[in-house]
Amino acid sequence: MTRFAQPPKLSRRTFLAASAGAASALYTPAIRAQGAVTLRLMNTETAIASIEAMKKIVADYKALTGVTVLFDNVAPADEYPKLSSAMRSGSPYDMAALGFIGDVILLADQNLLVPMNELVDKYQWGPKILFPYKGNKYWLPYDYNFCMIYYRKDLYSAKGLKVPNNWTEYLGNAEKLKTAEMAGCFHPTGNTGATQWMSTGFHFAEGVQFLDDKLDIVFDKGDNGKKAIAALDYFASLYPNMPAGMAQASWAQSLGLFSSSQVAHATYSGRLIEVLEDKAPDIAAKVGAFPYMDSTGKQKAVTHGYDGFVVMNTPRAEESMKFMTWFAKEKYIDWLHAAPVHQQPCRLDIYDDPRWRSHPMLQKHAELVAEMRGFITRPDMTIASIDTQGPHANLKAAKVFESLAFNEMLQNATLKKMPSAEAVGIAAEKMRRATAT
Amino acid sequence: MAPVSIKGLKKRFGSLEVVKGIDIDIADGEFVVLVGPSGCGKSTLLRMLAGLENISDGEIRIGSKVVNDLPPKDRDIAMVFQNYALYPHMKVADNMGFSLKLKKMSKADIAPRVDRAADILGLRQLLDRYPRQLSGGQRQRVAMGRAIVRAPQVFLFDEPLSNLDAKLRVAMRAEIKALHQKLKTTTVYVTHDQIEAMTMADKIVVMRDGVVEQIGTPLELYDRPANLFVAGFIGSPSMNQIRGTVRGGAFETTGGVCLPLSGAPKTADGRVAIYGARPEHFMLSDDGLPAEVTVVEPTGSETHVMANLGTTPVVCVFRERIRAMPGDTIRIAPLPEAAHLFDADSGRAIRAA
Amino acid sequence: MKPDATVRIFLLFGIAVTAVLIILPAIQAIVLSFQSVNSFVVAGEWAGLANYRRILGMPEFWRDLWTGTCYAVCTVALQVVLGIGSALILHAPIRGQALFRAIAILPYILPTVVVAISFQWMLDGNVGIVTHWLKALGISNFVWSDSSFAAFATVVGVSVWMWTPFVTICVLASLQTIPDELYAAARVDGAGPFQSFRHVTLPGIRDVLVVVVLLRGIWMFNKFDVIWLMTQGGPLGGTEHLPVLSYHMAFRLYDIGGGAAVATLSLILLTVALVVFFRRFPIET
Structure with missing residues (x-):
């Protein structure tokens, strides 16, 4: 790959400076523009509370330093095209919130990111979040977005059920809670990221690997393949207990069906609590969560949907880094509080910070928050996602993720009733094709 | 060829009566011109004859048959329209033969009839053209050819010359008259132009406001107008x-x-x-x-x-x-x-x- | 300013706009299709025909080409049939004609995203109103997204619902140019309603239909939003066509060269189809 040896030549700032210089002969006050710094930030947290929080943060920074931070809100799916087209158009972003490790790797490979090692190393981090790439830490993570399985404590006690420890127990619970009005569990199979996030946990708990240490696709190989088949068999056995339309279901349906008592188990991050508090507070008080589990009860898993900030390699990188340093020190908690339960901190000092803990939502759901923190520390816990498979951050895993091979495998098993062994084989082939280039 | 008899014919659109009880007898082979100012009901009358408008009251006979409830195709008539109404996507020959084709006549039977009509009207060279490739006069001839091909009992003409320029109109007038003399088919011809009426008709029916003002030969109307309206309408400059x-x-x-x-x-x-x-x-x-x-x-x-x-x-x-x-x-x-x-x-x- | 100078300036402006907004991006897409490139920021490496070789060997490409062709043919055919039908109804002199005409155009002016999401909710397997009705009729297990065929039929149905008004408007305008005399002539010649339609109406709207089929054909073959919003090409690729494949490759799999090659192949195929179409249905002048 041809790389950019130098960042883009005509940047906004040099352009501004040049025009200001030219103009100064005629209009002296314009010289002040030379000193004013404007940074551009691409925000991918598009919830209103997050946007409001970011507004406040940049206003505070402006008041403190005089530096203007302009930010745009971009849907996460569009982050990479948007970043590259902004660069192409000559007004690149200086910082960005990214949620897909493939994007970070590609940008780093093109020398478009500035390493953030110094800033990142100041703090203690949970596992599986830094994704160092070629020895550098290119981003400042802020949340895990763990996907877990929610259950209704009231329904559990009414039927005398206990939190499931293995596949059989979970399937049993789903079956027992299933009624004409209520489905047993919710794991989508459609071609959206919701599927990779909400329906891969059983595979990961069972120990399935997608890539080996040499980054070869091993999804269907040997023992690993057997586990993949077993987990798919299990998924297919859960399927009859799911609501209709799993091939189209996405994030919204999980929230909607659970908050309207149409499904007994839902899959989501802490966002579900926030939505329930808003829409169905009576249910919010009665929910608990547990991780995905394996067939034997030995291992558990949650899938992650990490987010973090990167600093782009623009002439303003130094200023950007200053902003990020200040943000990490002063505003990190404000930012997390924009979605208090959803944005589960990956920085370990946060959990003990009274400022973070004081948020009423976190107080109210302290038990759940403790359970979620346990996902980071428990020894029997696998934290995984298809795009972060492999021994280190790599683009191949990202392509396996985006190939939708896993999604189609679930569809084959559930819609076509294809034998799991065949579906796993097809999926592995598709992963190989997608990673061939 | 057949006589046409119209008795007590009325046409109402809602409460508006536009044809108010008309009696006309048209002899076999006669060339009758319905003339009157616009809005007098002459075109409506013609369309009722053709079967394109329902009859509110009265009776129309073609030959011995009451045709009140017959659809146009069963009345054995052919009509020539003001704007020619040629099918733009059909060649001249197809335009002329269309009604026969709809009667499921075979191609072999249609062709000679089309050729004969084309010969009568001098359309031989134009049979393979599309209407858009023809001049106004040629289009009008094709429209007549389409009528002739059917060999109907009655020809109906609805202001067929009003879209032609003055010179061509005079020529076509003569041509239509000559055609009638050759074919001797009963003809009902609508116009607002009294000169056309005078020059072409065996018998003129002057209409105004849905009623017949006078029926007679051109010279009868000229010499003995029954009333001021007819007197003023016939003759140019006016009386x-x-x-x-x-x-x-x-x-x-x-x-x-x-x-x-x-x-x-x-x-x-x-x-x-x-x-x-x-x-x-x-x-x-x-x-x-x-x-x-x-x-x-x-x-x-x-x-x-x-x-x-x-x-x-x-x-x-x-x-x-x-x-x-x-x-x-x-x-x-x-x-x-x-x-x-x-x-x-x-x-x-x-x-x- | 001399009039021909004015004309020249407008022409130049038009050419400039076309060049900047259409021709240059198209050329760039074609150039990208010969490169191995995973970002719009850096220059790619020349890859010759490798992308094309790879894509022509992909079963997905052929499947998506077939799906896309079926989608375009089905949607255009239904739009034309229903568009003519509704135009004929709206052409008839009925009370409240203006109101009905306005209502008939509504689907076309709704944003696709609104339509797609509305239908998704109406058809939702749990809370959808359609599901509810079907249950009332005793059909309890229909889930449109659970089979490739049903999902395909659904996106076809939604597309037809949404874009038929375009055909209706064009045909309606064209119907109004057919003189009544022609219908009268046909009746006198012995044509019934069907023959009138066949020999007067259809030829009268033919040229408009040719253009409508052409435009709708191009648009439906390249239609991305409704499919992407409703199914993302699923389930099991049942609704995946070339635009979705191209988007997925270029923007999700970091295979911009491959995505561009799919788009270029799609452009070539469409061009060939258009040439054949114009040969078969020349627009008469």
């Missing part, structure tokens, strides 16, 4: 209509000028009436009445003169060339035997019994 009173066998205009009459009925004496004199029925005469010329329009073959007879404006047409200038006084005399007299209230002609 002069002069208001006044009948006094002792002569006519005194409201302006006090005395005009000669011949054969006015005794009963008319003293009545307020309208004196009708056609422009061509004024003679230049030294004994005539003095009239002041206002406009002179030489047309070459004749001269149209507008003049004031006392205070009454009149139009005269002379075969002679006249040197008069506006402002000059000429002496003119109406032909008493060609003068018409109409009742001022009813507009009906006053004639000796």
Whole structure:
């Protein structure tokens, strides 16, 4: 790959400076523009509370330093095209919130990111979040977005059920809670990221690997393949207990069906609590969560949907880094509080910070928050996602993720009733094709 | 060929009556022209004949058959439309043969009939063209050809010449008439142009406001108009209509000028009436009445003169060339035997019994 | 300014806009299709025909080409049939005609995203109103997204619902140019309603139909939004066509060269189809 040896030549700032210089002969006050710094930030947290929080943060920074931070809100799916087209158009972003490790790797490979090692190393981090790439830490993570399985404590006690420890127990619970009005569990199979996030946990708990240490696709190989088949068999056995339309279901349906008592188990991050508090507070008080589990009860898993900030390699990188340093020190908690339960901190000092803990939502759901923190520390816990498979951050895993091979495998098993062994084989082939280039 | 009989025919659109009870008898092979100003109901009448409009009341017979409830195709008629109504995507031959094709006639049977019609109308060279490749006159001929091909009992023409320029109109007029003389098919022809009516018709039906004003041969209508409307409608320039009173066998205009009459009925004496004199029925005469010329329009073959007879404006047409200038006084005399007299209230002609 | 100078300036402006907004991006897409490139920021490496070789060997490409062709043909055919039908109804002199015409155009002016999401909710397997109705009719197990065929039929149905008004408007406008006399002539010639339609109406709207089929064909073949919003090409690729494949490759799999090659192949195929179409249905002047 041809790389950019130098960042883009005509940047906004040099352009501004040049025009200001030219103009100064005629209009002296314009010289002040030379000193004013404007940074551009691409925000991918598009919830209103997050946007409001970011507004406040940049206003505070402006008041403190005089530096203007302009930010745009971009849907996460569009982050990479948007970043590259902004660069192409000559007004690149200086910082960005990214949620897909493939994007970070590609940008780093093109020398478009500035390493953030110094800033990142100041703090203690949970596992599986830094994704160092070629020895550098290119981003400042802020949340895990763990996907877990929610259950209704009231329904559990009414039927005398206990939190499931293995596949059989979970399937049993789903079956027992299933009624004409209520489905047993919710794991989508459609071609959206919701599927990779909400329906891969059983595979990961069972120990399935997608890539080996040499980054070869091993999804269907040997023992690993057997586990993949077993987990798919299990998924297919859960399927009859799911609501209709799993091939189209996405994030919204999980929230909607659970908050309207149409499904007994839902899959989501802490966002579900926030939505329930808003829409169905009576249910919010009665929910608990547990991780995905394996067939034997030995291992558990949650899938992650990490987010973090990167600093782009623009002439303003130094200023950007200053902003990020200040943000990490002063505003990190404000930012997390924009979605208090959803944005589960990956920085370990946060959990003990009274400022973070004081948020009423976190107080109210302290038990759940403790359970979620346990996902980071428990020894029997696998934290995984298809795009972060492999021994280190790599683009191949990202392509396996985006190939939708896993999604189609679930569809084959559930819609076509294809034998799991065949579906796993097809999926592995598709992963190989997608990673061939 | 067949006679057509129309009895008590009425057409209502909602509460609006546009044809108000019409009786017309059309003999076998006759060429009848329906004429009248726009809105008189002549086109509606034709469309009722064609079966394109429902009949509100009355009866239409073609031949011996009452056709009131028959669809157009079963009436054995053919119609030529004002805008030709040729199917734009069909070649001339296909346009002409279309009705036969719809009758499921075989191609081999259609072709000779189309050829014959094309020969009659001189369309042979145009059979492979599309309507858009033809001139207005050619299109009109194709439209007629389409009618001829069907060999119907009755031809219906709906103002077929009004989209042609004046010269072509005169030529086509003659052609249609010649065609009729050749085919002898009963024809009903609608026009608002009285010259077309006069030149083509065996029989003219003058209509106004949904009723028949007069039926007769062209010359009957010209010579003996039944009322002021017909008198004014037939003939060009229009008949002069002069208001006044009948006094002792002569006519005194409201302006006090005395005009000669011949054969006015005794009963008319003293009545307020309208004196009708056609422009061509004024003679230049030294004994005539003095009239002041206002406009002179030489047309070459004749001269149209507008003049004031006392205070009454009149139009005269002379075969002679006249040197008069506006402002000059000429002496003119109406032909008493060609003068018409109409009742001022009813507009009906006053004639000796 | 001389009139021909004015014309020239407008022409130049038009050419400039076309060049900047259409021709240059198209050329760039074609150039990208010969490169191995995973970002719009850096220059790619020349890859010759490798992308094309790879894509022509992909079963997905052929499947998506077939799906896309079926989608375009089905949606255009239904749009044309329903568009003509509704135009004929709206052409008839009925009370409240203006109102009905306005209502008939509504789907076309709704944003696709609104339509797609509305239908998704109406068809939702749990809370959708359609599901509810079907249950009332005793059909309890229909889930449109659970089979490739049903999902395909659904996106076809939604597309037809949404874009038929375009055909309706065009045909309606064209119907109004057919003189009544022609219908009268056809009746006198012995044509019934069907033959009138066949010999007067259809030829009368033919040229408009040719253009409509052409435009709708191009648009439906390249239609991305409704499919992406409703199914993302699923389930099991049942609704995946070339635009979705191209998007997925270029923007999700970091295979911009491959995505561009799919788009270029799609452009070539469409161009060939258009040439064949114009040969078969020339627009008469």
